[in-house]
Amino acid sequence: xxxxxxxxxxxxxxxxxxxxxxxxxxxxxxxxxxxxxxxxxxxxxxxxxxxxxxxxxxxxxxxxxxxxxxxxxxxxxxxxxxxxxxxxxxxxxxxxxxxxxxxxxxxxxxxxxxxxxxxxxxxxxxxxxxxxxxxxxxxxxxxxxxxxxxxxxxxxxxxxxxxxxxxxxxxxxxxxxxxxxxxxxxxxxxxxxxxxxxxxxxxxxxxxxxxxxxxxxxxxxxxxxxxxxxxxxxxxxxxxxxxxxxxxxxxxxxx
Amino acid sequence: xxxxxxxxxxxxxxxxxxxxxxxxxxxxxxxxxxxxxxxxxxxxxxxxxxxxxxxxxxxxxxxxxxxxxxxxxxxxxxxxxxxxxxxxxxxxxxxxxxxxxxxxxxxxxxxxxxxxxxxxxxxxxxxxxxxxxxxxxxxxxxxxxxxxxxxxxxxxxxxxxxxxxxxxxxxxxxxxxxxxxxxxxxxxxxxxxxxxxxxxxxxxxxxxxxxxxxxxxxxxxxxxxxxxxxxxxxxxxxxxxxxxxxxxxxxxxxx
DNA sequence: GAGTGGTCTAGACCACGGG
DNA sequence: CCGTGGTCTAGACCACTCT
Numbered sequence: 001x002x003x004x005x006x007x008x009x010x011x012x013x014x015x016x017x018x019x020x021x022x023x024x025x026x027x028x029x030x031x032x033x034x035x036x037x038x039x040x041x042x043x044x045x046x047x048x049x050x051x052x053x054x055x056x057x058x059x060x061x062x063x064x065x066x067x068x069x070x071x072x073x074x075x076x077x078x079x080x081x082x083x084x085x086x087x088x089x090x091x092x093x094x095x096x097x098x099x100x101x102x103x104x105x106x107x108x109x110x111x112x113x114x115x116x117x118x119x120x121x122x123x124x125x126x127x128x129x130x131x132x133x134x135x136x137x138x139x140x141x142x143x144x145x146x147x148x149x150x151x152x153x154x155x156x157x158x159x160x161x162x163x164x165x166x167x168x169x170x171x172x173x174x175x176x177x178x179x180x181x182x183x184x185x186x187x188x189x190x191x192x193x194x195x196x197x198x199x200x201x202x203x204x205x206x207x208x209x210x211x212x213x214x215x216x217x218x219x220x221x222x223x224x225x226x227x228x229x230x231x232x233x234x235x236x237x238x239x240x241x242x243x244x245x246x247x248x249x250x251x252x253x254x255x
Numbered sequence: 256x257x258x259x260x261x262x263x264x265x266x267x268x269x270x271x272x273x274x275x276x277x278x279x280x281x282x283x284x285x286x287x288x289x290x291x292x293x294x295x296x297x298x299x300x301x302x303x304x305x306x307x308x309x310x311x312x313x314x315x316x317x318x319x320x321x322x323x324x325x326x327x328x329x330x331x332x333x334x335x336x337x338x339x340x341x342x343x344x345x346x347x348x349x350x351x352x353x354x355x356x357x358x359x360x361x362x363x364x365x366x367x368x369x370x371x372x373x374x375x376x377x378x379x380x381x382x383x384x385x386x387x388x389x390x391x392x393x394x395x396x397x398x399x400x401x402x403x404x405x406x407x408x409x410x411x412x413x414x415x416x417x418x419x420x421x422x423x424x425x426x427x428x429x430x431x432x433x434x435x436x437x438x439x440x441x442x443x444x445x446x447x448x449x450x451x452x453x454x455x456x457x458x459x460x461x462x463x464x465x466x467x468x469x470x471x472x473x474x475x476x477x478x479x480x481x482x483x484x485x486x487x488x489x490x491x492x493x494x495x496x497x498x499x500x501x502x503x504x505x506x507x508x509x510x
Numbered sequence: 511g512a513g514t515g516g517t518c519t520a521g522a523c524c525a526c527g528g529g
Numbered sequence: 530c531c532g533t534g535g536t537c538t539a540g541a542c543c544a545c546t547c548t
Contacts (some may be wrong), residue, residue: 024535024536024537025536025537026536026537029427040492050513051514051515052513052514052515054511059536060538061537061538061539061540062538062539062540063318063536063537063538063539064536064537064538066515066516067517067536067537078516080515080516081514081515081545081546082514082515082516082544082545082546083513083514083515083544083545083546084513084514084545084546084547085513085515085546086514086515086516087513103507109400132533137345138345139300139345141269149447159381159512165345168334168344188328188329189328189329189331190329192508193506193507193508194505194506194507194508195504195505195506195507196502196504196505196507197502197503197504198453198475198502198503198505199475199498199502199503200455200469200473200474200475200496201283201473201498202472202473202497216457216471217457218457218473218474218498219455219473220453220454220475221457224507228329228330228331229329229330230330230331230332232330232331232332232344234331241455242478243454243456243457243473244455247452247453247454248452248453248454248505249450249451249452249453250450250451250453250503250505251448251449251450251451252358252448252449252450252451252479253447253448253449279515279517279518280518281515281517281518305532305533305534306533306534307533307534313520315519316518316519316520316521317519317520317521318517318518318519318520319517319518319519321534321535322517322518335533335534335535336526336527336533336534337525337526337527337533337534337535338525338526338527338528338532338533338534339526339528339532339533339534340525340532340533340534341533341534360532389530
């Protein structure tokens, strides 16, 4: 019963964050706590209310609270210790594991201390190309969601990215807001491995116009295939990054 | 009600897979279904019993069945469609392993099944540049060996690489034959870790001539700092790779 | 012993898909 | 329409940690 408990009661018992049509309640609670952690209203290593207390504060059942908590744990934002409690995870890890970590563009930019935004150039459901069938291990009768976006960092055009996923995972590409990985995460899906192939190319006239550089300027061509822990391919992303202001950092190791 | 239902009833209703101390029941069910899918007892695209049916077959509650199913979905082994049912997802091949290994150019080419050769463009002992002092953690009174080489794969010019090491490790750069890492290895020195920064640039006239391409063509700019297991920086290599025929492959991981 | 997270149940309503 | 998965509840027992 320390002073922070009072603030936490206000944070959670207030029904202000409950929306009638904001989707499932466990997602609303998840997003609410996620936001509170990310903007510092919940400091690191502070303990969260116990699940039962959280349930009574929010007026939800403990099962629903647990579903929200389990997502926070999966995201690495919260650590739970049986018999002890739930705590906001130290986020220093983000910097340490930052090198060969599997991150989305949005997370990548956050790590570099830049604000990311994106503009959807095209978006829809298509029949997979032969390469996509091979890379994603699809059968020819399924369809894929494909979205092409212009990515900006601090407002500066940085990359053109095209992501392709089976409609099994993303039935409606129009729902994707800023972060594809965040969208997947809310469905309980998170890639665990990815292979990136990095090459260099000269920009076409159209690409250069979008990126606000000159035709023929050098760019990084990054093809990424992401896999679930089961080994199944889930995402195929092909991106063209401005070579003058973007660099890809990788860590190499011996055994 | 097709023939597969009979097999599935036997698969699930049999209590043979239930162990008293096999851990949580949802995990036992998860592992049981996972094994059945992986060894083909449950063929791809076949439908699984409905969750309620599975619950009554196994004698578990639907919540527990759902917890097992949600893990299978997260693994990509099962796809669920609301209003329709649960299906075994098409499986994918296992991943190739252990990319992002720390290798020299020579080893890299061997892995790709190409013969490597190199031509020394310049070679000598110099005073370190400010960047080299910072990157290698040198004091200003030591000198460095620097060697610039044109690298070929199957006789085709592929990259221009400049390597810098303290003279403590390489007292005489002229002794280096083809592989710098092989040379170091003979002295019992082997980097255990490296950080690579990959960017893109347009080739200058001189670079293009050496690589036998056109001026302005896109190239990969790869800066690598290699470290000993003690954490001490040992090697700084800066290379320009032809973007049209070389690609860098990296593996990214979560956790 | 009191409190915590981890597991589990039985039952309910909703939103969606297909016959 | 009926069956499906998606959400939610109230209550229970266990294993663990801390004091």
